[in-house]
Each structure stands twice: as structure tokens, then as C-alpha cells.
Amino acid sequence: MRKPTADIVVFNVLSYLLLGVFAILCFVPFLMVLSSSLTDEQEIIRNGYSLLPTSFSLKAYEVALENPMVILRAYGVTILVTVVGTIASVYLMAMTAYVIHKRTFRIANGLAFFFFFTTLFNAGLVPWYILIMKYLNLKDNLLVLIIPALFNVFYIIVMKAFMRGVPEALSESAFIDGANEFRIFTSIILPVCKPVLATVTLFVALQYWNDWYLSMLFISDENLRPLQLLLYNLVTNSDELRRISALSNGGASVDMSSMPQNSLKMAVTMISIGPILFLYPFIQRFFVQGLTLGAVKG
Amino acid sequence: MKRESLLRHLIKNRLLVLMALPAVVFFFIFNYLPIAGLVIAFKQYNYQDGIFGSPWVGLDNFRFFFISGKALLVTTNTFLYNIAFIIVNNILEIILAIALVELSGKWFRKITQSMLFLPYFVSWVTVGLLLNGFADFDSGIINGFMRSYGSEPIDIYNSPDYWPFLIILVSAWKSVGYGMIYYLAAIMGVDKEIYEAAQIDGANIFRRIWHLTLPFLTPTIVILVLLAIGNIFRGDFGLFYQLVQNNGVLYDKTDVIDTFVFRSLLTTREEGMAAAAGFYQSILCFVTIMIANYAVKKYNKDYSLF
Numbered sequence: 001m002r003k004p005t006a007d008i009v010v011f012n013v014l015s016y017l018l019l020g021v022f023a024i025l026c027f028v029p030f031l032m033v034l035s036s037s038l039t040d041e042q043e044i045i046r047n048g049y050s051l052l053p054t055s056f057s058l059k060a061y062e063v064a065l066e067n068p069m070v071i072l073r074a075y076g077v078t079i080l081v082t083v084v085g086t087i088a089s090v091y092l093m094a095m096t097a098y099v100i101h102k103r104t105f106r107i108a109n110g111l112a113f114f115f116f117f118t119t120l121f122n123a124g125l126v127p128w129y130i131l132i133m134k135y136l137n138l139k140d141n142l143l144v145l146i147i148p149a150l151f152n153v154f155y156i157i158v159m160k161a162f163m164r165g166v167p168e169a170l171s172e173s174a175f176i177d178g179a180n181e182f183r184i185f186t187s188i189i190l191p192v193c194k195p196v197l198a199t200v201t202l203f204v205a206l207q208y209w210n211d212w213y214l215s216m217l218f219i220s221d222e223n224l225r226p227l228q229l230l231l232y233n234l235v236t237n238s239d240e241l242r243r244i245s246a247l248s249n250g251g252a253s254v255d256m257s258s259m260p261q262n263s264l265k266m267a268v269t270m271i272s273i274g275p276i277l278f279l280y281p282f283i284q285r286f287f288v289q290g291l292t293l294g295a296v297k298g
Numbered sequence: 299m300k301r302e303s304l305l306r307h308l309i310k311n312r313l314l315v316l317m318a319l320p321a322v323v324f325f326f327i328f329n330y331l332p333i334a335g336l337v338i339a340f341k342q343y344n345y346q347d348g349i350f351g352s353p354w355v356g357l358d359n360f361r362f363f364f365i366s367g368k369a370l371l372v373t374t375n376t377f378l379y380n381i382a383f384i385i386v387n388n389i390l391e392i393i394l395a396i397a398l399v400e401l402s403g404k405w406f407r408k409i410t411q412s413m414l415f416l417p418y419f420v421s422w423v424t425v426g427l428l429l430n431g432f433a434d435f436d437s438g439i440i441n442g443f444m445r446s447y448g449s450e451p452i453d454i455y456n457s458p459d460y461w462p463f464l465i466i467l468v469s470a471w472k473s474v475g476y477g478m479i480y481y482l483a484a485i486m487g488v489d490k491e492i493y494e495a496a497q498i499d500g501a502n503i504f505r506r507i508w509h510l511t512l513p514f515l516t517p518t519i520v521i522l523v524l525l526a527i528g529n530i531f532r533g534d535f536g537l538f539y540q541l542v543q544n545n546g547v548l549y550d551k552t553d554v555i556d557t558f559v560f561r562s563l564l565t566t567r568e569e570g571m572a573a574a575a576g577f578y579q580s581i582l583c584f585v586t587i588m589i590a591n592y593a594v595k596k597y598n599k600d601y602s603l604f
Contacts, residue, residue: 007502015397016406022394023413026471029428030416032439036431048442049431096321099314106307111318116604118329121584124576125559126569127335128328130349136327151324181313210421213536217564232423235430236543262437269427273420280419284412291476292483 030277037061037267041260049262060263064271071271073223074230077142081226082208085146089204090197092150097159098185112160115153129217140221145214149207155200162196163189199290202283209276227272234268339577343569359574368558369578373531376554380530382462383469384523390474392519395481396511400503414475422536425472429541433464458551461542465552469537477522484518485511521594521601528590528603531555531582555579 004012028051036049040057047054064071099105100112122128138144170192171184179187190197212228219225225233308315339359341352363369394414401407417425432439433454441451454460488511496506533554542552544565555575562572587603595602 005502007504011400011503012402015401016403019394019397019401019406019410019414022390022474023410026417026475027413029431032431033428044437048434048437048445049439050442051439092320095317099318102314105311105314106304111322113604115321115325118325120587121333121580122329123332123336124573124580125556126338126563126573126576127332127349129563130338130343130569131327131332131335134345134348147324148328151321156321181311182317185317206419210419212421212423228421228423231427232540235423235427265427266431269424273424276419277416280416281412284415284419287415287418288479291479 030273033266033269033273037263037270039263041263044262049266057260057263060260060267061271063260063264064267070230071268074225074227077145077224078209078226078228081142081145081211082205085149085208086201086205088146089150089152089208090201093152093156093200094159094190094193094197095185096151097156097163098181098189100156101160101163102181112157115151115156119153132218139218140224141218142224144218145211145226146208148214149211152204155203159193159196159200162193166192195289199286202286203290206276231268231272234265336573336577336580338570338573340574341570343573355570359570360578363571363574363578369575371550372553372555372558372575373582375552376531376533376556379462379465379533379554380526382466383473384526384530386466387470387474387477388519388523388526390470391478391481392512392515394474395478395485396507398478399482399485400507411475414478416475417472418476422540425468425537426540426543429464429468455545456547458548461548461551465537465541468541469534472537480518480522481515484515488514517598520597524590524594524597525603528587529583530586531579533557535560 032049032051035051035053036044037060038053038056038058039050040055041059043055044050096115100108100115102108132138132144132148138147166189171188174184174188210228211226212232215226215229216232219229302310335349338349338352340354340356341349342355342358343349343352347353398407398411430438435441435451435453435455438454440454444451452460454464492510493506496510501509533556535554535556538552538554538557539560542548542557544561556579559572559576559579562568562575591603
């Protein structure tokens with residue numbers, strides 16, 4: 001092998017350094033959460049959070065999980081919303097994409113514009129919020145965490161572009177065999193579109209899993225809180241911490257000073273991002289594919 | 299041959315119409331009905347009378363929004379932050395993408411790319427909490443360092459001046475790993491033979507990057523930047539809201555149109571003014587997107603939005 005020239009050496013040193021530093025910066029905050037969740041509370045009060053655990057304690061996790069109803073319920077809501085929302089969303093968007101991908105359907109372009117225009121002009125938060133609260137009356141209803149996020153114009157366009165790439169002969173032969181449009185969509189187009197469906201599914205699922213906006217706006221019933229809203233309440237409201245630990249003490253009121261406030265916050269964060277940290281090494285390449293897929297014009 | 303009438307065409311294709319129905323109903327309800335609801339911007343809204351029953355106040359809401367000075371402040375903040383995000387994030391994305399592609403160590407490449415991409419996967423709520431772990435006055439890591447070196451701790455959450463820097467940093471932290479993928483994809487498309495030819499001609503790696511990679515990336519840069527400029531008056535609500543929370547001390551440096559609208563609607567309950575500010579933003583956004591799209595179209599027809 002050829003000996004690397006001086007410019008390559010300089011470049012490599014710079015690149016390793018730059019990428020290394022930035023990658024560590026991206027990772028370090030998560031290390032902080034993990035370490036702090038495992039650190040003894042007194043230690044945090046004395047020295048603050050740490051990047052590496054200086055003393056080991058599982059107290060925060062014990063408190064968080066001793067009476068796990070609060071967290072389990074939030075987990076349940078998040079999983080339910082993510083599963084139902086993702087399936088419904090991807091199916092409906094694919095169906096919509098199928099309709100506007102048909103060049104022979106005379107209103108296909110008109111429909112596409114009807115959808116697309118909403119990305120150019122929207123009325124903003126206020127009328128939308130009042131519509132959902134007052135007129136649709138969806139406050140404290142789990143549907144409000146699913147329905148407003150069902151359709152995303154960008155994903156519809158990406159799917160449409162993919163379907164346009166499917167050879168028309170496929171659906172034509174089925175059409176001649178007497179299959180109707182819906183059958184062609186479900187039994188011919190959907191299976192062929194698996195790659196794009198898989199990618200969109202992951203993006204949509206991540207969005208439902210991480211959503212806090214809809215729940216912050218429309219959910220006040222504690223039993224219907226998804227994970228992100230629980231976490232948000234935990235940060236903004238220390239009563240929430242007291243509640244979790246009070247439950248774990250059989251409802252007896254607790255002395256705030258004996259409660260691992262800081263480490264508990266970090267433990268709940270860890271519990272909420274755990275599945276993502278665990279899954280993302282396996283799924284990230286699909287996201288990379290998806291992003292480059294989106295770069296092709298629809 | 300006579301073209302069949304549209305109605306006949308639709309009846310014949312009624313199944314397609316039916317299949318499009320959920321989306322049509324959805325966008326009609328959640329996107330088009332609210333446009334009619336913008337009349338709130340011209341009303342003194344009260345819950346009992348609803349959108350259409352509340353009394354008209356003409357342009358009072360707009361007048362108040364502009365005279366209070368809020369319009370100028372939040373517009374400037376939104377605009378300047380977005381400019382900073384576009385410049386800082388794109389430069390970092392380009393540099394990191396180039397570094398990543400040129401490096402030979404395969405495992406290093408894989409691991410760093412994974413680490414850079416990680417922040418994309420967590421919610422803004424989590425990011426707000428992570429920032430708090432560093433910036434908190436009592437137990438934050440930053441003040442831990444300050445104390446251990448005998449310096450005075452910094453009260454970051456009460457010092458607005460730190461925030462533009464913090465917000466730009468966090469935006470880069472969260473989005474660079476994701477944004478660089480567009481540049482990575484573009485670089486992968488470069489013909490390797492050109493590089494080899496340049497190398498044989500004696501061009502060193504920095505010259506190759508400057509004279510080959512960057513020109514090759516230019517179309518991607520122009521398109522991505524123009525599209526970002528189209529959204530220059532749209533603040534990233536999650537970013538600003540979850541980092542700053544309801545910390546009034548910081549508003550002068552951190553309030554963007556979106557957080558202002560949100561607070562006016564839900565905290566101070568000035569629905570009319572909130573709607574007026576939102577309407578103003580919608581128009582700004584519409585105009586900038588149209589201009590940006592026109593520019594993209596001029597530059598390269600294939601990448602225009604419509």
C-alpha cells in the first residue's frame with residue numbers, strides 16, 4: 001500500500017478530531033442522564049449532575065417503579081397511540097397517494113394541489129386550537145393524539161412518486177382480470193411499495209412516540225397522559241415528582257428532602273428514551289434511506 | 299371522440315373518489331376550516347359566543363400587536379435565529395459530511411455517524427431536560443465545573459445574553475446529524491474517477507475538496523438553503539418552547555412568533571391578538587415560500603416545490 005502523503009495525514013487528523021469531538025458532544029448529554037440517574041441523590045445535591053457516576057444507587061429507579069402505575073399508564077397510552085396512529089396514518093396516506101398517482105384520474109392533480117396548498121398557507125395555531133377544543137370537542141380524548149397527525153403532505157408526495165415508478169403493466173393486467181381500484185391498491189400496489197412504506201412507517205412511528213405538542217394542548221386528564229407529557233410535567237412541576245414518590249409510599253405524604261428529586265427526573269427520562277436508545281442502532285439506516293428517498297422530487 | 303363529462307368520470311371512478319375521501323375530509327377540517335376561523339383576528343373572542351358570534355373589533359388586534367412592539371421583536375428574533383441556524387448548521391453539515399466521506403476508517407465512520415444522528419431521535423421535551431442538566435444553577439454540569447475550579451456559578455436561566463448562543467448550539471446539536479445526510483448522499487454521487495485524475499495531477503486533498511467536492515455540492519447547498527429561507531419566518535416551536543419554557547426573563551432574547559402566539563392564546567388568553575399574530579405570520583410565510591420557490595425554479599426546475 002502507498003504511504004499516505006502529508007496532506008492526507010493533516011486531513012485525517014483534522015477529520016478524526018472534528019468528527020470525534022462532535023460525535024462525543026452529541027452523545028455526552030445521554031451519558032449525563034444515565035450517570036445521574038444512577039447517582040446517589042446526596043451526591044447530586046453536593047456536586048451536581050455528573051458525566052460519570054461517582055456513586056452507585058438504584059434508589060431513583062426504585063422510587064419510580066415501586067408503584068409503577070403512573071409510568072406504566074403513560075407507557076400504555078404512548079404505545080397505543082403510536083401503534084394505532086401509525087397503522088392508520090400510513091394506510092390512509094398510501095391510499096391517498098394511490099389516488100393521486102393515477103394519471104388517468106382527471107381530478108388527481110387538483111386533489112394533489114388541494115393537499116399541497118396546506119403547506120403553503122395555514123391559518124396558524126389559534127383557529128385550529130379553537131376548532132378542536134370547542135367545535136370538535138376532542139379535549140381529553142385519545143383520538144386527539146392520533147387524528148390531527150394522520151396526514152402529512154410530504155409523505156403522501158414521496159409515496160406517490162414511488163408508486164409512479166411502479167410499472168403500469170402490473171395494475172393493468174389486474175384491471176383486465178376484473179379487479180377494482182381498491183383491490184389493485186391493497187393486493188398489488190401495497191406489496192410492491194414495501195420499501196417506501198417501511199420508511200414512512202418508521203418516521204410516523206417516531207413522530208407519534210415523541211409527540212408532546214398535542215398532549216400538552218389537549219390532554220389534562222392524568223390517566224390519558226402519554227410518556228412525553230408525563231416527562232414534561234415532571235420537568236415543569238415538582239408536584240409531579242411528589243406524586244410519583246407518594247404513590248410509591250402507599251399514598252403517605254413524603255418529606256421532599258428525602259426524595260431523590262434530581263436523580264428521579266433523570267431516571268424517568270432514561271425510562272422514556274430507553275426504547276429509542278435501544279432500537280435506534282438497528283433502525284437508523286432506514287431513516288438515512290428515507291431522507292435520501294425524500295430528496296427525489298415527487 | 300367526445301370527452302366524457304367530469305361528473306360521469308367521477309361516477310365511473312367512484313371507488314377512487316371514495317379512497318380520496320378521508321384525506322379530503324381531513325384537510326378540509328383541519329386546514330381549510332381554520333382559514334375561515336381567521337376572522338377571530340378581527341374579533342374580541344369569547345368562548346360562549348364562539349368564532350362567529352364574538353363581536354367585531356376591526357383591526358384593533360393587529361394594532362395592539364404592532365404598537366406593543368411585540369411584532370417587531372418576535373419577527374426579528376424569528377428571522378435572525380433562522381438565519382443563524384441556516385448558516386451554522388449548513389456549514390457544519392458540509393464540513394462533517396466531507397470529513398466523514400473521505401475518512402478511511404470504516405468502523406469509525408459508522409460509529410460517529412450513529413452518534414451524530416442520535417439527537418434526531420429524541421423529543422424536544424427530552425432535549426429541554428438534557429439542557430437543564432447542564433445549565434441548571436444548583437446541580438447543572440456547567441456550574442459543577444465552575445465551582446470545582448473556584449469560579450462563581452453562572453445563573454444561566456436568568457441571563458438572557460447566553461441564550462442566543464445556547465439556542466444556536468442546541469439547534470446544531472439536534473439537527474446536524476440529520477441534515478448532513480443530504481450532503482453525504484450528494485457527495486456519494488460524485489464520480490470517483492475525477493478524484494483519481496486530480497490526484498494523479500498532483501492536487502492535494504484540500505485542493506480536491508475545494509475545487510471538486512464543493513462545486514459539486516453547490517446545487518444541493520443552494521436548494522437546501524433556498525428552501526430553508528422559504529420558512530424563515532416559521533420558528534421551531536419545540537426548540538424554543540422546551541428550552542426556554544415559561545421563563546419570562548429570557549423572552550426578549552428568545553421569543554419567536556410561534557412561542558408568542560402560543561402564550562397569547564393559552565397563558566394570557568388574548569385569542570384575538572394571538573390569531574392576528576398568527577395571521578400575520580401565515581402571510582409572511584406564504585410570501586417567502588413563493589419567493590423562495592420562484593428562486594429555486596429559476597435555479598433548477600427539477601427541485602422547485604411546484
